[in-house]
Amino acid sequence: MTTRNPGRRGGLGASTAAGVLLALSLAGCAAGQATTPDDGSAPSASVSRAATSPAASSAAVVPSPTIAAAAPAAAEVPAAPQLPGVLGASAPVTLTIPSIGVRTDLLQLGLEDNGSLQVPQDTGNGAPAGWYSGSPTPGERGPSVMLGHVNALGGHKGVFADLRKLTPGAEISVSRTDGSIAVFTVDHGALYPKNAFPTLEVYGNTPGAELRLITCDGYDPATGLFDDNYVIYAKLKA
Template sequence: MSFAIPSIGLKSELLKLGLRTDGSLEVPPTWPGAPAGWYSHSPTPGERGPAVLVGHVNATDGGPGVFAHLRSLKAGDVVKITRENGTSASFVVDHGEPYPKNAFPTKAVYGNTDGSELRLITCDGFNANTGEFDDNYVVYAKLAL
């Protein structure tokens, strides 16, 4: 699978991600140029429910990660997905929301939806004191009809 977000000039392959042994979401690699990942226990993009894509905001060399410009997406921007079988699905961005990691709304992000939706998730809220990201940023998008 692969995807593109033309409004921010982004194209990436999608790795298949699962769960870590502690039950948390596996994340893609952080090396420069690393692709985003699709959480394979979520729906395939275009199926009913929230398909989840995860990517880094920065890379291990300090440069930009695949989702470095996720915060600049606006309502109406398009996310194009090419599935493994060659078919495609287009999603329209509805909105984005920052969430503290210690108060992440798991059900709102991963819970069932009436239609086909997409969630793009990255880190946010860099804390210079700890060198860690305190928040996540989630973009919500719906299948274009």
């Protein structure tokens, strides 16, 4: 499987963003079939993230009221907020979620020539999860994006079938090519209709290192398709 990197260090913007959104909106996870778990939710140019600086990401500081005094006093300068720690760039190798019994090797997913997102292929034993190489590596500043199927061929469970069981505080570990392990803790999960996917909320700037796990949800037996996406939001623990 070939991959392409649409400007990962600057964020998730792709040069063919409009085509990506269109192509993915026409795809869907079908029952017993491995297709994209991220349809309708690829990042667009509108959420391309410029390099984050402490000045840009810090909250505005409201100065204290000035109190009149006989002699001028030195102005008190509030300490700048500290940004969360981040790791250097290093591609992910494996993903482990102990609380739901997941351990999967990670594919690197890029974009097809038509602008659609590459999809983990199920050859009969269930497809592994994949890291979207257009997103930051796990542990870098920003949201690192991983995709996984909710189902597998033959009616079996997909690698991300139990994401809904994750609760706040659950740990997610990602081993990286440099030998380090980035440990994240679950913040929350959210269900979104595919036709109203909140692109900016999922893919937009974050002050620290975060993780997004995305799969399909909302199976419609009448169509054999999944109408929703389920997203886990997690933050780097240390």
